[in-house]
Amino acid sequence: MKPRDYTPLLTELEQDYRDHAPTSAVLHTEAHRSLIDGGSHALRLHQPFPPRIVAAKGGWVRDEDGHAILDFWQGHLANVLGHNPQVVTTALARALGDDWGLQTGFTDRLQIETAEILCRQTGAERTRFTTSGTLATMYAIMLAQSFTQRDRVMKVGGGWHGAHPWGLKGIHHHPGRPRFQQLDSEGLPALLADAVVVTRFNDTDLLRDHFRRHGDQLACFILEPFVGAGGFIAASREYV
Ligand SMILES: Cc1ncc(COP(=O)(O)O)c(C=O)c1O
Known part of the structure; x- marks a missing residue:
């Protein structure tokens, strides 16, 4: 079978998308001035340009052009509780209000408690936290x-x-x-x-x-x- 030429369809879809998300399109051009490839993770740089997100809650994100987008991607599938779940944001807000939450460069009690939960849940003997x-x-x-x-x-x-x-x-x-x-x-x-x-x-x-x-x-x-x-x-x- 002769392969079909999808170029006209793709061109039309791209134009539709550009009309649909003009602010994200402009921001993508701006991003190239200071960011390599316009962003720091290849998987996020959908073609022809990614939607630039301004807010995210639960299963939804909102882009710069005001669209609500149902998000099946969820932070590279890491957000098992959805975007910005209250159980996390409340604990973070409390920690930051208590002068706690940013890297101190010291050891602390919380790491021990977190490691104990991790070991219990995974069956690991001990844990080493890394930054990536x-x-x-x-x-x-x-x-x-x-x-x-x-x-x-x-x-x-x-x-x-x-x-x-x-x-x-x-x-x-x-x-x-x-x-x-x-x-x-x-x-x-x-x-x-x-x-x-x-x-x-x-x-x-x-x-x-x-x-x-x-x-x-x-x-x-x-x-x-x-x-x-x-x-x-x-x-x-x-x-x-
Ligand atoms: C399976 C897997 N391992 C390792 C990594 C690397 O993690 P990081 O981006 O935090 O360095 C990723 C990131 O997407 C991943 O999906």
């Missing part, structure tokens, strides 16, 4: 490397674990192409070329093959139970 998911996954990989005395790491093509060198290998794949292809971030050190084995999500046979061939060199296999950045594809039970 990137650091958490980087430390987890380094911990595995130190423990196993092995260097190689396996990850899922298209999986996102943050902006450290191991995570920036194989960040994209092209399902439309005949063979699985990976794409790495620019700027990765050459010595990393062999350090990461990129596997295909939900392909159990390939996974078995990788373990057979590289298993005794692998420090860890890092994966999500779904590919969040790849379109929220869930793992099969067999794969996990």
Whole structure:
């Protein structure tokens, strides 16, 4: 079958969207003056430009052009209680009013209490707090490397674990192409070329093959139970 040309439809839809959200369009142009790519996270920079949000509550956000938008994205799916839930905003407001809430650079009682809840809920023995998911996954990989005395790491093509060198290998794949292809971030050190084995999500046979061939060199296999950045594809039970 001859592939259809969707260009006219996409052009029309883009114009509709520009007419619908003119303030966000202008802000996107302004953003490029001071922000690389117009924003600091690729997943937020929808094409041709993202809606710029002014308020968010529960399941809804409001953009600069006054539209209420039902939000299924919810802060990269992290807002399990919806946007700005009162249980959190009230506690935050109280903490800030009590001269508490911003980083002090000291240790405190609250960290102990939070860690105890986390350990209880997850079954972990102990906890280390980090300031980003990137650091958490980087430390987890380094911990595995130190423990196993092995260097190689396996990850899922298209999986996102943050902006450290191991995570920036194989960040994209092209399902439309005949063979699985990976794409790495620019700027990765050459010595990393062999350090990461990129596997295909939900392909159990390939996974078995990788373990057979590289298993005794692998420090860890890092994966999500779904590919969040790849379109929220869930793992099969067999794969996990
Ligand atoms: C599964 C997963 N791991 C790690 C990260 C990195 O977290 P951060 O952006 O806080 O560095 C993300 C961020 O989207 C993620 O989705």
